[in-house]
Amino acid sequence: xxxxxxxxxxxxxxxxxxxxxxxxxxxxxxxxxxxxxxxxxxxxxxxxxxxxxxxxxxxxxxxxxxxxxxxxxxxxxxxxxxxxxxxxxxxxxxxxxxxxxxxxxxxxxxxxxxxxxxxxxxxxxxxxxxxxxxxxxxxxxxxxxxxxxxxxxxxxxxxxxxxxxxxxxxxxxxxxxxxxxxxxxxxxxxxxxxxxxxxxxxxxxxxxxxxxxxxxxxxxxxxxxxxxxxxxxxxxxxxxxxxxxxxxxxxxxxxxxxxxxxxxxxxxxxxxxxxxxxxxxxxxxxxxxxxxxxxxxxxxxxxxxxxxxxxxxxxxxxxxxxxxxxxxxxxxxxxxxxxxxxxxxxxxxxxxxxxxxxxxxxxxxxxxxxxxxxxxxxxxxxxxxxxxxxxxxxxxxxxxxxxxxxxxxxxxxxxxxxxxxxxxxxxxxxxxxxxxxxxxxxxxxxxxxxxxxxxxxxxxxxxxxxxxxxxxxxxxxxxxxxxxxxxxx
DNA sequence: CTAGGGTTAG
Numbered sequence: 001x002x003x004x005x006x007x008x009x010x011x012x013x014x015x016x017x018x019x020x021x022x023x024x025x026x027x028x029x030x031x032x033x034x035x036x037x038x039x040x041x042x043x044x045x046x047x048x049x050x051x052x053x054x055x056x057x058x059x060x061x062x063x064x065x066x067x068x069x070x071x072x073x074x075x076x077x078x079x080x081x082x083x084x085x086x087x088x089x090x091x092x093x094x095x096x097x098x099x100x101x102x103x104x105x106x107x108x109x110x111x112x113x114x115x116x117x118x119x120x121x122x123x124x125x126x127x128x129x130x131x132x133x134x135x136x137x138x139x140x141x142x143x144x145x146x147x148x149x150x151x152x153x154x155x156x157x158x159x160x161x162x163x164x165x166x167x168x169x170x171x172x173x174x175x176x177x178x179x180x181x182x183x184x185x186x187x188x189x190x191x192x193x194x195x196x197x198x199x200x201x202x203x204x205x206x207x208x209x210x211x212x213x214x215x216x217x218x219x220x221x222x223x224x225x226x227x228x229x230x231x232x233x234x235x236x237x238x239x240x241x242x243x244x245x246x247x248x249x250x251x252x253x254x255x256x257x258x259x260x261x262x263x264x265x266x267x268x269x270x271x272x273x274x275x276x277x278x279x280x281x282x283x284x285x286x287x288x289x290x291x292x293x294x295x296x297x298x299x300x301x302x303x304x305x306x307x308x309x310x311x312x313x314x315x316x317x318x319x320x321x322x323x324x325x326x327x328x329x330x331x332x333x334x335x336x337x338x339x340x341x342x343x344x345x346x347x348x349x350x351x352x353x354x355x356x357x358x359x360x361x362x363x364x365x366x367x368x369x370x371x372x373x374x375x376x377x378x379x380x381x382x383x384x385x386x387x388x389x390x391x392x393x394x395x396x397x398x399x400x401x402x403x404x405x406x407x408x409x410x411x412x413x414x415x416x417x418x419x420x421x422x423x424x425x426x427x428x429x430x431x432x433x434x435x436x437x438x439x440x441x442x443x444x445x446x447x448x449x450x451x452x453x454x455x456x457x458x459x460x461x462x463x464x465x466x467x468x469x470x471x472x473x474x475x476x477x478x479x480x481x482x483x484x485x486x487x488x489x
Numbered sequence: 490c491t492a493g494g495g496t497t498a499g
Binding site: 020021022023024025026027028031050051052053054055056058059081082083084085086087088089090091093116117118119120121122123124125128151152153154155156157158159160183184185187188190191218219220221222223225226229253254255256257258259260261262263285286287288289290291293294321447472473 | 490491492493494495496497498499
């Protein structure tokens with residue numbers, strides 16, 4: 001501490017010709033290496049500070065997750081420039097506070113600060129996460145209007161935004177328009193096709209990329225392997241995985257193994273997937289086991305599922321989703337007591353689970369629905385709308401899948417809980433507020449549940465509506481009673 | 490001379 005202060009005193013005194021430049025250089029080093037306390041010490045010690053010093057402090061606090069402190073510095077910055085705003089916006093994105101990022105972008109413009117390509121790229125990333133297509137489109141139009149050149153990074157962010165907001169055709173148009181097609185541009189396009197279950201096109205573009213003389217990197221391989229996995233292209237995936245080392249002279253990484261476990265597991269080759277985990281050159285992370293667990297759920301391998309579920313809970317006792325997963329597998333095996341016990345354990349340890357949340361955007365306004373709450377101002381009307389939908393579904397032979405619920409509730413309470421899943425509320429709202437024939441687009445923060453998936457397929461048929469739902473990892477396009485995920489998700 | 494950006498397995 002004293003030593004650091006003395007070093008600072010020297011830097012301040014002798015600088016590199018100019019004090020503030022020297023101080024800022026050091027602030028930047030501190031801020032980008034996580035030594036925020038040292039940065040703070042120096043910041044408080046100096047007599048002269050400029051905009052760069054303030055921006056570095058904001059960046060430093062944001063990068064170590066101290067968002068209140070970051071915002072405090074941002075707020076107190078005397079004359080903010082576009083970099084101040086962008087630092088705070090990307091800080092929010094890094095912290096997963098996407099809505100705050102979009103709000104700040106709006107505020108920046110109200111303050112008369114013109115966004116540049118860096119500000120736009122950061123904000124686009126927030127749009128991607130939120131599925132905020134309207135805001136994303138606005139940025140695209142702004143880029144066209146102002147003539148900002150779409151460089152590879154901005155292009156990558158734009159393509160990713162259109163893909164994650166469900167508009168692959170626009171993603172493709174952006175791709176074709178960009179002059180400088182670096183590997184990242186191809187990669188975001190391929191990943192886009194992957195999450196939409198359009199594996200064939202992903203493979204086509206992977207081939208086009210190589211014909212254009214662009215070499216795939218490790219990110220490209222996660223994209224193309226994901227594409228194979230989500231589209232059930234087992235042989236293609238195996239051959240690509242094998243080519244990483246043999247043809248492309250890259251070392252397969254843990255995420256590539258993860259993709260392969262997912263691919264094999266999804267396709268029903270559970271033993272082969274397990275074998276791959278066991279022969280991995282690096283210690284498999286929880287996500288890899290998570291992929292196999294998901295495969296156990298899809299293919300109803302209860303025995304293996306329980307084994308893995310227990311392993312994951314032990315490894316990650318603060319992760320609520322793990323308990324929920326394990327409990328659901330116990331329940332699927334008819335072991336109600338164990339299911340209840342698992343939930344009780346979770347409660348005892350004070351572990352909480354992220355609540356399910358679905359969002360639907362109408363006329364540029366994002367409406368959010370939290371599972372089991374009446375938080376929306378039109379909640380009453382929406383619940384009534386759902387009741388009438390449920391009535392119609394039941395006439396078609398639908399019965400709520402209570403066995404998939406693992407709560408210690410009686411049947412009536414279970415049904416209440418399941419009908420209050422956020423995606424159902426969002427669909428009810430969508431049917432209520434859009435004209436017949438309009439596609440309903442919903443974004444969910446977690447994975448869609450099996451019952452909701454069944455219901456949505458039925459609704460797409462009965463109400464003759466296309467419903468596009470993005471869950472935590474991929475898209476489901478519901479049409480005529482079918483879903484593009486092929487019921488494997 | 491010093492500060493801000495994108496894509497990545499569940």
